Amino acid sequence: MREAYHEELAAISDGLVEMANLVGSAIGLATTALLDADLKLAESVISADEKVDDLQRDLEDRAIAVLARQQPVATDLRVVVTSLRMSADLERCGALAQHVAKLARMRYPRRAVPRDLRRTILEMGQLAQRLMAQAAEVIITQDVDAALQLEKDDDRMDELHRMVFQHLLDDRWQHGVETAVDVTLVGRYYERFADHAVSVAQRLVYLVTGEHAGDLPKDGLA
Amino acid sequence: MREAYHEELAAISDGLVEMANLVGSAIGLATTALLDADLKLAESVISADEKVDDLQRDLEDRAIAVLARQQPVATDLRVVVTSLRMSADLERCGALAQHVAKLARMRYPRRAVPRDLRRTILEMGQLAQRLMAQAAEVIITQDVDAALQLEKDDDRMDELHRMVFQHLLDDRWQHGVETAVDVTLVGRYYERFADHAVSVAQRLVYLVTGEHAGDLPKDGLA
Numbered sequence: 217m218r219e220a221y222h223e224e225l226a227a228i229s230d231g232l233v234e235m236a237n238l239v240g241s242a243i244g245l246a247t248t249a250l251l252d253a254d255l256k257l258a259e260s261v262i263s264a265d266e267k268v269d270d271l272q273r274d275l276e277d278r279a280i281a282v283l284a285r286q287q288p289v290a291t292d293l294r295v296v297v298t299s300l301r302m303s304a305d306l307e308r309c310g311a312l313a314q315h316v317a318k319l320a321r322m323r324y325p326r327r328a329v330p331r332d333l334r335r336t337i338l339e340m341g342q343l344a345q346r347l348m349a350q351a352a353e354v355i356i357t358q359d360v361d362a363a364l365q366l367e368k369d370d371d372r373m374d375e376l377h378r379m380v381f382q383h384l385l386d387d388r389w390q391h392g393v394e395t396a397v398d399v400t401l402v403g404r405y406y407e408r409f410a411d412h413a414v415s416v417a418q419r420l421v422y423l424v425t426g427e428h429a430g431d432l433p434k435d436g437l438a
Numbered sequence: 439m440r441e442a443y444h445e446e447l448a449a450i451s452d453g454l455v456e457m458a459n460l461v462g463s464a465i466g467l468a469t470t471a472l473l474d475a476d477l478k479l480a481e482s483v484i485s486a487d488e489k490v491d492d493l494q495r496d497l498e499d500r501a502i503a504v505l506a507r508q509q510p511v512a513t514d515l516r517v518v519v520t521s522l523r524m525s526a527d528l529e530r531c532g533a534l535a536q537h538v539a540k541l542a543r544m545r546y547p548r549r550a551v552p553r554d555l556r557r558t559i560l561e562m563g564q565l566a567q568r569l570m571a572q573a574a575e576v577i578i579t580q581d582v583d584a585a586l587q588l589e590k591d592d593d594r595m596d597e598l599h600r601m602v603f604q605h606l607l608d609d610r611w612q613h614g615v616e617t618a619v620d621v622t623l624v625g626r627y628y629e630r631f632a633d634h635a636v637s638v639a640q641r642l643v644y645l646v647t648g649e650h651a652g653d654l655p656k657d658g659l660a
Contacts, residue, residue, distance in 0.1 A: 280515060283515055284512070287509040290506070293502060300522065301522075304526060384619055397622045400618075401622060404623065404626065
């Protein structure tokens with residue numbers, strides 16, 4: 217019984233890692249599709265998100281099955297409940313990567329991001345992908361220090377997000393309102409993606425230490 | 439034992455309804471603060487969100503306690519797990535209402551929303567509040583038809599959201615980029631708020647019928 221139980225927990229954890237890997241790749245590919253106006257790549261990111269949703273449903277079913285069959289208590293119970301929360305974060309990241317890809321598709325054959333913001337958006341996309349890779353690692357290693365590091369690394373995302381706004385609000389902005397709207401939304405998608413990656417790490421910290429890792433992810437306007 | 443159990447489930451349900459009521463009021467007040475550039479009201483919405491976060495933490499603790507002590511199976515287990523998911527939706531709605539209020543505060547003493555978008559934004563705010571009131575009712579009554587109605591009512595939010603974009607992208611837009619950025623974000627906040635209200639109702643449908651209520655809430659770009 218115990219062995220089956222730990223196998224089931226391991227399967228849940230594997231599912232989370234797989235989800236994290238998929239959405240990490242998705243945000244990377246979506247960023248490329250966005251910056252290069254690559255319609256085919258955008259389409260592939262959009263359709264691949266179904267797999268993330270399937271994984272989440274599967275994971276949710278598994279978690280509920282474990283609760284019903286094994287009736288875990290104490291830490292084991294928290295593992296299962298935390299997994300449910302993490303899978304919701306990861307599912308959301310998949311949707312956000314899909315949004316980035318949809319914007320690329322909507323503006324095709326034009327590029328949604330003007331040239332002078334290309335480097336900043338690229339860095340946001342790469343950082344988002346890196347934060348998600350760290351989150352996946354943290355799920356595997358349960359390393360609290362590494363988990364706490366994510367929040368610090370996310371500061372750079374906030375900085376990049378501020379840079380995007382500064383650029384938008386600069387008097388020299390010459391790309392018109394449509395591009396301003398696109399860039400505003402894209403900036404928000406990356407920021408939220410990173411928040412969810414940090415959230416996964418914070419839930420891990422809570423799981424291991426029983427302490428909340430600071431407050432909820434920053435999710436301000438700027 | 440059974441009685442205590444049903445009392446605990448009732449307490450969880452009460453907590454969800456209280457959260458829904460609070461965030462419904464919050465989005466209404468935040469909309470007023472935004473449209474009237476009412477700093478005091480904005481501040482009160484921002485600080486009131488702590489209560490929502492407290493309720494969510496409380497609800498999560500209760501749910502985990504029920505799982506540990508009562509070890510529910512089948513439908514009862516789904517009730518508890520679904521409650522956890524609903525509380526996450528509602529917590530997010532609180533954060534979104536807070537974002538609207540923060541935008542009001544950031545632009546004070548100016549108004550973030552130009553006069554010609556005032557009516558549309560007012561309707562979005564009122565609709566968001568109404569959808570949340572319906573969601574609260576659905577939690578109480580477990581009325582599947584009423585729950586399914588929310589998704590239809592949300593179509594109007596999508597329509598309003600499209601109207602905001604049309605307005606932004608109209609050649610006659612004369613409010614500059616900063617206001618375009620503000621309006622883009624505000625539109626997104628209302629749309630997401632409504633999505634979460636629909637999501638609460640969909641989870642209820644699933645709980646009662648075992649069937650998923652269509653796909654996940656629409657959360658497109660437009």
